[in-house]
Amino acid sequence: MPRTLTINGQEISARSDQTILEAAQDANIRIPTLCHLDGLTDVGACRMCLVEVTGSNKLLPACTTRVQEGMEVRTDTERLRAYRRQIIELLFAERNHVCAVCVANGHCELQNAAIAVGMDHVRYDYIFPRLSVDLSHERFGMDHNRCILCTRCVRACDQLEGAHTIDVMGRGAKSLIIRDMNVPWGESTTCTSCGKCVMACPTGALFKQGSTVAEMVHDAEKLAFLKAARERKVWNV
Amino acid sequence: MTQRIVIDPVTRIEGHAKISIYLDDAGEVSDARVHVVEFRGFEKFCEGRPLGEMAGITARVCGICPVSHLLASAKTGDDIFAVTIPPAAEKLRRLMNLGQIVQSHALSFFHLSSPDLLLGYDSDPAQRNVFGLIARYPDLARGGIRLRQFGQEVIELLGGRKIHPAWAVPGGVREPLARENRDYLRGRLPEAFDTVKAALNFFKRYADEHAEEVAHFGNFPTLFMGLVSKDGGRWEHYDGWLRITDTEGNVLVDGFDPRNYAEILGEAVESWSYLKSPYYKPLGYPDGAYRVGPLARLNICSGMGTPQADAELAEFRQRGNAHGVVTSSFMYHYARLVEILAALERIALLLDDPDILSTRVRASGGINKLHGVGVSEAPRGTLFHDYEVDEHGMVRRMNMIIATGQNNIAMNRTVRQIAQHWIHGATAGIPEGLLNRVEAGIRAFDPCLSCSTHAIGQMPMTVTLIGSDGTVLAEVKRE
Numbered sequence: 155m156p157r158t159l160t161i162n163g164q165e166i167s168a169r170s171d172q173t174i175l176e177a178a179q180d181a182n183i184r185i186p187t188l189c190h191l192d193g194l195t196d197v198g199a200c201r202m203c204l205v206e207v208t209g210s211n212k213l214l215p216a217c218t219t220r221v222q223e224g225m226e227v228r229t230d231t232e233r234l235r236a237y238r239r240q241i242i243e244l245l246f247a248e249r250n251h252v253c254a255v256c257v258a259n260g261h262c263e264l265q266n267a268a269i270a271v272g273m274d275h276v277r278y279d280y281i282f283p284r285l286s287v288d289l290s291h292e293r294f295g296m297d298h299n300r301c302i303l304c305t306r307c308v309r310a311c312d313q314l315e316g317a318h319t320i321d322v323m324g325r326g327a328k329s330l331i332i333r334d335m336n337v338p339w340g341e342s343t344t345c346t347s348c349g350k351c352v353m354a355c356p357t358g359a360l361f362k363q364g365s366t367v368a369e370m371v372h373d374a375e376k377l378a379f380l381k382a383a384r385e386r387k388v389w390n391v
Numbered sequence: 392m393t394q395r396i397v398i399d400p401v402t403r404i405e406g407h408a409k410i411s412i413y414l415d416d417a418g419e420v421s422d423a424r425v426h427v428v429e430f431r432g433f434e435k436f437c438e439g440r441p442l443g444e445m446a447g448i449t450a451r452v453c454g455i456c457p458v459s460h461l462l463a464s465a466k467t468g469d470d471i472f473a474v475t476i477p478p479a480a481e482k483l484r485r486l487m488n489l490g491q492i493v494q495s496h497a498l499s500f501f502h503l504s505s506p507d508l509l510l511g512y513d514s515d516p517a518q519r520n521v522f523g524l525i526a527r528y529p530d531l532a533r534g535g536i537r538l539r540q541f542g543q544e545v546i547e548l549l550g551g552r553k554i555h556p557a558w559a560v561p562g563g564v565r566e567p568l569a570r571e572n573r574d575y576l577r578g579r580l581p582e583a584f585d586t587v588k589a590a591l592n593f594f595k596r597y598a599d600e601h602a603e604e605v606a607h608f609g610n611f612p613t614l615f616m617g618l619v620s621k622d623g624g625r626w627e628h629y630d631g632w633l634r635i636t637d638t639e640g641n642v643l644v645d646g647f648d649p650r651n652y653a654e655i656l657g658e659a660v661e662s663w664s665y666l667k668s669p670y671y672k673p674l675g676y677p678d679g680a681y682r683v684g685p686l687a688r689l690n691i692c693s694g695m696g697t698p699q700a701d702a703e704l705a706e707f708r709q710r711g712n713a714h715g716v717v718t719s720s721f722m723y724h725y726a727r728l729v730e731i732l733a734a735l736e737r738i739a740l741l742l743d744d745p746d747i748l749s750t751r752v753r754a755s756g757g758i759n760k761l762h763g764v765g766v767s768e769a770p771r772g773t774l775f776h777d778y779e780v781d782e783h784g785m786v787r788r789m790n791m792i793i794a795t796g797q798n799n800i801a802m803n804r805t806v807r808q809i810a811q812h813w814i815h816g817a818t819a820g821i822p823e824g825l826l827n828r829v830e831a832g833i834r835a836f837d838p839c840l841s842c843s844t845h846a847i848g849q850m851p852m853t854v855t856l857i858g859s860d861g862t863v864l865a866e867v868k869r870e
Binding site for chain 1: 439440441442443444446447448451555557560561565755757783784785
């Protein structure tokens with residue numbers, strides 16, 4: 155049963171099982187995201203896709219809110235722009251993001267988001283937490299300094315690879331991405347070394363070993379391809 | 392009563408330094424010290440970072456000579472990987488380092504120091520800068536600016552950007568040289584040669600006319616250290632053996648693998664400066680003081696290895712002592728120009744090399760050694776990077792010996808000599824031109840505290856006369 159709604163005054167139709175984000179994407183309306191990745195389920199963690207919906211006094215995440223008949227959605231108001239910039243600034247203040255010497259410089263969704271929201275400086279005090287780098291895996295590395303806790307790696311490992319090696323430990327800003335029961339990556343007994351988590355990472359937190367500055371390019375779109383190909387059973391095995 | 396004159400900050404150098412001049416009761420200079428008062432901490436915050444990031448991070452030590460750190464770091468990575476890099480990669484790294492030498496030396500000579508020489512130490516400070524130079528000597532100024540631009544273009548066309556290109560990596564380089572870029576650089580060479588030859592002619596005339604300058608501008612015996620080529624001991628800028636000579640031209644150390652530098656070099660720490668003072672261990676501190684950089688490289692080598700630069704080297708040595716060793720720090724400027732000429736000749740040779748367009752430019756490797764040292768010649772002198780890593784390639788300990796540090800003792804002596812020669816009875820007041828002369832002693836070494844703001848002209852400088860009890864007796868300010 156199709157639904158008709160308006161986004162930014164533009165009338166569009168969507169399937170009843172679609173989210174506002176999916177409907178907007180189909181209509182070529184861009185809503186900024188960070189924790190969303192095509193091919194993975196959405197968790198509404200980063201709050202970048204918050205939208206205004208008439209009749210709701212709170213902001214709703216477009217990635218986890220289903221469309222409804224007659225819904226009036228606004229994706230790009232002054233209030234939303236202010237919040238989005240605030241979110242990005244808080245992410246930068248929370249950990250140690252140094253674009254100039256980062257392996258993902260120029261290929262980073264956080265960096266792109268900062269540019270898109272016009273972040274010319276950060277208004278909050280940096281926390282400068284002391285965080286570790288895990289190079290124990292033969293092929294990949296994890297730098298917690300650059301992690302934004304989007305959990306895309308957790309979902310890619312669970313939903314696409316089926317290994318569920320990766321999970322989250324702790325609470326709030328002090329949460330950490332871990333492998334198995336918080337063992338060094340190289341000692342994980344469940345990791346298949348498939349590299350899907352590295353593809354899914356939006357920043358330089360997960361990288362190929364030996365990467366130098368600006369050299370780490372994530373192939374996140376391969377994950378969506380993989381999922382779609384499986385669902386459509388294109389390989390016939 | 393003992394007095395102390397403080398020049399703070401020293402202008403037209405990068406970063407933060409000040410000079411203290413100590414006067415005795417008669418107002419004569421008893422000592423002078425250069426204090427480097429900035430603290431960077433690279434060796435500390437690189438700990439716990441992956442080896443692959445080192446080239447990119449350490450390049451940020453300096454915006455003037457990032458390529459030097461890039462290459463020393465990449466070479467340290469080569470050592471830890473225990474790989475032989477592809478021949479084209481070495482040639483491309485050499486090409487970039489030569490571009491770096493041209494642009495850095497051109498900046499030092501034309502933008503920073505030539506205003507003192509061409510306009511005069513005592514000229515109006517408001518005009519004594521690159522803009523004043525453009526007004527009075529437009530052709531030379533334009534040529535110098537374009538020469539520096541050429542050096543930067545070499546870097547940019549190889550690494551994708553002029554400053555901080557993350558291009559040299561452990562195992563080689565990331566991108567080969569494109570044919571059209573090679574052709575473009577070839578076309579830029581003739582003008583660059585003309586500029587440096589004109590500057591050489593000017594400088595030689597100047598040096599002959601200003602004998603007092605040359606004689607009292609950091610003119611003293613020290614050792615000289617640098618790399619020379621493994622075959623024949625010629626001028627070298629990227630990879631070679633360490634050689635140390637003295638003022639009589641005696642060779643103290645030769646054929647020495649620079650990776651074993653710790654066996655012969657010690658580092659002294661003085662409480663009044665964040666800059667360490669390396670010295671040659673067998674002679675102790677401070678007698679083991681040595682100079683590095685253009686002057687040292689020209690003094691230690693057996694030849695430049697290219698015809699035009701060799702002819703200039705012969706003339707350079709005629710201006711030295713009876714042994715052909717040039718001991719005046721003022722002649723750093725001269726040596727810099729000879730090196731630009733040598734770099735241009737070598738760039739021309741490399742651009743004609745059939746390997747230079749090869750696309751096989753990166754060897755792969757893993758952590759095969761837990762300790763590596765990479766040494767190359769930065770424009771300002773021999774640069775050492777020394778890393779210890781764990782089995783995963785995480786940096787556990789790091790040591791960098793920077794060219795400017797190795798000239799620390801010599802810079803202090805230079806400042807003292809200039810101050811002693813020019814400052815007498817300073818209680819009567821300190822003319823501005825005098826301060827500039829003292830600062831110029833530092834500038835001759837082109838310390839890697841050098842800074843781009845420098846080219847815009849004046850930074851404020853305060854000189855304070857302080858009595859031994861700490862009271863301020865007099866103050867001269869330059870806004």
